[in-house]
Amino acid sequence: MYQGKVDLHLHLDGSLSEEVVAELAAREGLTLTAEQIRDSIQVPDNCTSLVDYLKRFELPTVVLQTEYALERAAYDLVERLAKQGLIYTEIRFAPQLHTRKGLTQETVLRSVVRGVRQAQEDYPSICAGVLLCSMIGGEKNEETVRLAKEYIGNGVCGADLAGAEGSLPLETYAPLFEGLYREQVPFTLHAGECGDPENVRKSVELGARRVGHGCGAIKSEKVMELLAKTQTTVEACVVSNLQTKVVLDAKDHPIRPFFDRGIAVTVNTDNMACSNTSLLREHQVIADSMGFTDAQFRKMDENAIRGAFISDAEKAELLKKL
Secondary structure, three states, X not given: OOOOOEEEEEEOOOOOOHHHHHHHHHHOOOOOOHHHHHHHHOOOOOOOOHHHHHHHHHHHHHHOOOHHHHHHHHHHHHHHHHHOOOOEEEEEEOHHHHOOOOOOHHHHHHHHHHHHHHHHHHOOOOEEEEEEEEEOOOOOHHHHHXXXXXXXXXXXXXXXXXXXXXXXXXXXXXXXXXXXXXXXXXXXXXXXXXXXXXHHHHHHHHOOOXXXXXXXXXXXXXXXXXXXHHOOEEEEOXXXXXXXXXXXXXXXXXXXXXXXXXXXXXXXXXXXXXXXXXXXXXXXXXXXXXXXXXXXXXXXXXXXXHXXXXXXXXXXXXXXXX
């Protein structure tokens, strides 16, 4: 089966290895068994919703509050992806969630960038970018957006809006992302994860080059037409969508109709640790339930490269490498 090479939708705090969690927890004075860590960070089979799913981030947030921890986690994630054969990834996180012990968002950002850059030096087979997430309900989003503008092209490749979609209207955050659009900072938005096609439509209207999840678009012919016409990249995350009950059966996931309509859909993991997944597992679930061929999987990797927040020259090199 085709081995995926690109992951555009990947959260740092949701993708920590058990070994790194144990190490960082010990530095915080917490002694946790492997079973306790697994129970804390992996989504249970009886997960009922996105809100329930997001509870798995509590322990990762606790241990990611120092420069060392952030750099260590970023390095480890890129290292693991390189060993899995990936050639490109974009790692996203919300700096404001890691300031509990006094770090500034800028210090948080610089720590993660150091880890990513060092891993790329040690594993030159992979390229990695960093996305800065503003948070739905976050109180420090303006600072996050300022840093995205300031560091674009210097460790940061773009921005995002994450969190409990639906708890506040997407319109609330329009001014933030209209500013990013004016400054030509590329961004993706979590939209349609909870089944609302209007959030997907609004994201495209705001200038998002990509949408995270996008499942809700399946409910609207007009929104699907918009995605296909604009070639907005859709970051599909099948396993996590099953866990949050956005989709109840893998065969009903909209990634298949999206692909068939010519929408630039891609395969992603979302949260490797929380969802107990990998790019290989995502491909296996999709192949088993929807019958994608190797050629079609390759096409989705090409979609991902074309949707990456990098230069055209870098895209051309990655397409050759692919």
